[in-house]
Amino acid sequence: MMTPDAAARLLERWNECGFYRMIGMQVTRADDQGSEFQIEIRPEHLQAYGTAHGGILAGLVDAAMGLAILGRAPEGEGCATIELKVNFLAPAWPGALKARGRVVHEGRRIVVAQGEAAAADGSLVAVGTGTFQRIPAASQ
Amino acid sequence: MMTPDAAARLLERWNECGFYRMIGMQVTRADDQGSEFQIEIRPEHLQAYGTAHGGILAGLVDAAMGLAILGRAPEGEGCATIELKVNFLAPAWPGALKARGRVVHEGRRIVVAQGEAAAADGSLVAVGTGTFQRIPAASQ
Amino acid sequence: MMTPDAAARLLERWNECGFYRMIGMQVTRADDQGSEFQIEIRPEHLQAYGTAHGGILAGLVDAAMGLAILGRAPEGEGCATIELKVNFLAPAWPGALKARGRVVHEGRRIVVAQGEAAAADGSLVAVGTGTFQRIPAASQ
């Protein structure tokens, strides 16, 4: 299990990366039980119909799954999304969203995770599954 | 088939929406043969490993599929992504990407499309398939 | 909620269909809480490497999701799989498998479900997500 310091470094590293900052998404937890994210849907996230673009929701679910994997991995190990599938269950209107990720299966090289995003009232707006490749610490 | 004026209005409407502007993605063509997009991958698109976040690539492929559908639809008809699956084939480093979408099957209510994104040298970085629901003009 | 008689008719109808009988798969429960299936993996289910072919596992997970939907639907309503995504987590060797399905989101026309298959020791061999279209009773 990750030390509290290592967990704090993981969150800090990701919350500072370009994509998280551009869309205003934060990872608030990533440990061996899974990950939690928050984002406020704003005008710059919207498609022409006035709800969040699929890229925002797919990015949020992808990130939630990836950080759930990193929250269980030895410090320094990375992971890369091989593929991602997201079902969009309801429009995501401007306002707060939360997302969670959890690991479904850990293989030696391949890890499968699931994630979901929900509106402030708890109703699901997206669910997803992703396949990830471990990137050993030494090879980064 | 869409008139040139209707096609121009379609591109203008989408290129002005919040998500397209935030990530700097443009649709350059959307007609009955498919869609074409361009984007320049920049620091604000990157995850912590220095390549484009999955949300950028998924959003690009989602958009390419959606505009391929709208490029064949009667003016005023919309579409919503029901689900999206993207395979990430190679890291997308900073620089230009192009994407294309095409319709695979048009049902009465459901349309299936495929999309892909490629680096400047033509090598694929992502391929995707999506399922979309038509939104009749009257119901928007 | 379905009456016990209606639930029994649902199971009987599906357990008699050609595909279920050919592969020896049975639905043992389908109600508003989800579905349960069983199958014995036998030589005729195997690919050339000696484990169950993806078509068996995909068919099992598809069926588990579909019957979870029908277990909540008014009698006579049907559903059709629009698309299906399955992750194969471990080889399924000859022996007993159980599968379960549950509904994730019920829309007016579209329903999303998830399913999984596990070996006798409880370890997961496959997880899947599917998108289904309701078929009203009157239109069949």
Place this chain on the structure above:
Amino acid sequence: MMTPDAAARLLERWNECGFYRMIGMQVTRADDQGSEFQIEIRPEHLQAYGTAHGGILAGLVDAAMGLAILGRAPEGEGCATIELKVNFLAPAWPGALKARGRVVHEGRRIVVAQGEAAAADGSLVAVGTGTFQRIPAASQ
């Protein structure tokens, strides 16, 4: 490239496996250009609504993608499906179906393929994408 003898052995090996024989599916070509399959949809392939069960179509598309990969691989190398996504575009009624697979991207360990199945009149009934893991000859 595979020798004609190696290609013949590949087809023979797979056409004799349990699943192919049970459902009556044959691979008729597998080389560096892709794969081709045929199947006759019969009563034992049907679900309760009278068209081919998703497990048949998913199995057909999975097989077409897998053999497209093996048709390009060194003799003795295998592949395992990590995950599979299939869109069902139209009901597959009893009668002949053909399927084809092709490789989209070959990585060192991961290969992505696409496949499709079509009715006798050429109309598509299913399209799919799959992610596969190479299994080196020595490790089987």
